[in-house]
Amino acid sequence: MYYVIVPKEVCERRRVFTRNPRTPDGRVVLTLKDLNLTRFSYGTVEIVNGDDLQSVMSSQTQETASVNTTEEKEE
DSSP, X not given: OEEEEEOHHHHHHHTOOTTSOBOTTSOEEEEHHHHHTOOXXXXXXXXXXXXXXXXXXXXXXXXXXXXXXXXHHHO
16 A cells, blocks of 8 residues: 655644644654545655555654663763
């Protein structure tokens, strides 16, 4: 299955898909079914498959965890 990751500003401005999952950096994850419900442009988006979505969702949390552990070691 493919997913479309759109900027959060588009969804917030249009007040759509406010309960959809979000990536760690705040972008909104939509399915192709969600896209069929709208009739406006989302601008620049990222299209990923299920495996890539999992890596996007976990990559930001891993980066944050590694930064936190590095800061703790320095203190």
